[in-house]
Amino acid sequence: MTSEDSTGAAYNILTNSMYSSAEFEHELLSGRDDLSSENCKPEALLQAVVFVEDAVQFRSIYHKVDIKSLWYYRLYYSPIVQWIISSAICVILLLAFFEFPSSLTTGWSSDPRYRKERIEAPCGLTESIELVCLLIFVADIWMKAYLIGNKQFMKQKWLFAYVLVIVASLIDWIVSVHTACNEIIRFRRLLRPFFLLQNSSLMKKTVRSIKRTLPEVFSVILLVVLHLYFFTMVGIIIFSAQTSSSSVGNSTDTDNGNKTNEDKFFSSIGRGYRSLLVLLTTANNPDVMMPAYIENRMYALFFIIFLSIGLYCFFNMLTAVIYNQFRGYLQSSMQASFFRRRLGIRAAFEIMRRQGKISFTVRQIRNTVPVSMVKSVILQVKMKKVFKTAIIRELDDKMGGFVTSIDFCHLFDVLDKNLKVKKVKLNMLFCPFLRKVQSCISHRYFTYFGSFIAVINVICITIEMGLEKKEEKKAGLIAAMNFLFIIYYIVELILKIWILGWRKYFSSKLNIADFAVVISLFVIEVAYASSIGKPFAITESLGESYDLFVLSRIINLLILVRLFRIITHIKPMAIVAWTTVDLIKNLRAFAGILVVIYYFFAILGIQLFYDKITYEKRDPERMRKCGTYEQLNYWANNFDDFAAALVVLWDVMVVNNWHIFLDAYAEYTNKWYQIYFICWYFVSVLVCLNLFAALIIENFITKWDRYHLQEREDQQTMYMLNVHAMFRPDLKEPSDDDLMNALQSHQHLNIN
Structure with missing residues (x-):
């Protein structure tokens, strides 16, 4: 039997948990002369394979390591099972478009005047689909609990929250079925975005980094709030006095209301505060300034100073704080992921090293692993073909020798590189x-x-x-x-x-x-x-x-x-273009967080504002008033279904004319409902968009620096520009003591 045949035989045994240990040893020892002295156990080699796969995917190695558990572990992380879980998450999120109030209408418009009848799903249809998804999540959490063990499961806050969300969703689902789908509020719809969050380790790291960044962000936001309050009080003092004197001296000269419109923006503390908040976003500039500016040009200094401090100082300071703090916390999260990779690699090495009953007396040889054993493990690892080929090629050059823990670790440096496909040579013609x-x-x-x-x-x-x-x-x-x-x-x-x-x-x-x-x-x-x-x-x-x-x-x-x-x-243009492409590929975690906050606020908006603004309830006086929701024909911007709510949230996030929504919903509901839109502005614009700007800056700087570094040093290998690779130059290699201490603390692994 050749070496390749015996390797394939070993692979078939390892991937089939029905083989016994004796069968594995017999076939392995009969086909691999170079491994016969090591007396390899199938359980150990399978452990090494799984640990390497954990390292490739930045997964934790703290799970059960017996053959049966490892078989289920690989099955759980197989593409088909992960596809089923991802599909369940996608389906349960998409249900919001079809549940009451359905986004499907006989007309294509969201305008209540033209959308016609809604196409509602019969009671029980969406609930049945939702139940299937929830049962998949139950199986998912049960499998995770089985694989990592109860002790490790209780340490995982995300998994514990996962259980609570599933239980709460099932209880609310039972209530829906019991009331024949007539309940007004479905709390479980607000919880659905959690399923998307917990399924992505990178999203969880990003959320953790955002949470750690929030105290510094809130300190700057507090400055903005105090800035708004101070200028609100100054504005009321100045313009209320100016309005009074104007009304006494010019009681008959309204000039179409321009000279008395100061009362519109500074009639109260709440009104003045909201007017300046909108001005800080430039949405009502220079509208809020014009009544006072018409009266006295010196009043323009008040608004200029306000915007100079708030817009150009505090807001840019907020971006700087978010960039600096978020980058630091995200880098620490990437350091933890990097430690996971190194720990998985070292665990695989230690497992292989302890399988050889080698009679060498030289200590250096005892702390190494045969290349043939390493190759048999790598051949069975599930990873991208281009990376596996590069590692196997490097091992073939050392065949017959041994690798140390450092050599074994360096084998996986290719995972951070953008390996180019070998160029096809040009065949020159004879003529x-x-x-x-x-x-x-x-x-x-x-x-x-x-x-x-x-x-x-x-x-x-x-x-x-x-x-x-x-x-x-x-x-x-x-x-x-x-x-x-x-x-x-x-x-x-x-x-x-x-x-x-x-x-x-x-x-x-x-x-x-x-x-x-x-x-x-x-x-x-x-x-x-x-x-x-x-x-x-x-x-x-x-x-x-x-x-x-x-x-x-x-x-x-x-x-x-x-x-x-x-x-x-054009090289500069090409760098910008490829950076944009990399940005789209590598910001999936951030895009997922945007989906989460959009989904949550859209569902909350439907619960608060559904059917609050209708064309039948329109105020004729507001229809004639310039710049109102009714006069601008904004009827299509409503919270009457999930799709329409998403568009409204987008319009508010863009900021332009967002004060129109504040006025309209305060008029038709209650002025306190404006807090919803203000919270959305703070979350989406001040936090998320600044985070997005920080990631773009980091992405572009990294790409630009590496491009020029490769150009100066004439490097042929380019590094991948994913989130982990962006921080790779700043990450520290963990020490051997830290790795061995982490391995010895493994509950299911005995490494002495």
């Missing part, structure tokens, strides 16, 4: 002339010329869209030019594939994207040409055929998309 053509087409200037043609094409499209309404014949001529450009794209594509070879051409993701766009352009252009008879026909009006209009718009859109290829030719 001298064709070889010159090949060199020209493979040269970067040929790509630059293609991008230049794409720019010209976009300019023609711009002219076409400008002339389409006025001079349809000229627009038709320019549209016909698109056909010539697409012919060039096809010729360029064929030449590149012929000269470079299909393997080298499709080894680039940019080439694959360009291929998809060009082929789509060609197919749609052929369909367009066949519809009008010939590619150079000048139609009287595209509006006569909706299909032709859609095809022409799709062609123009694809050509615009192809213009993005010029980004790769």
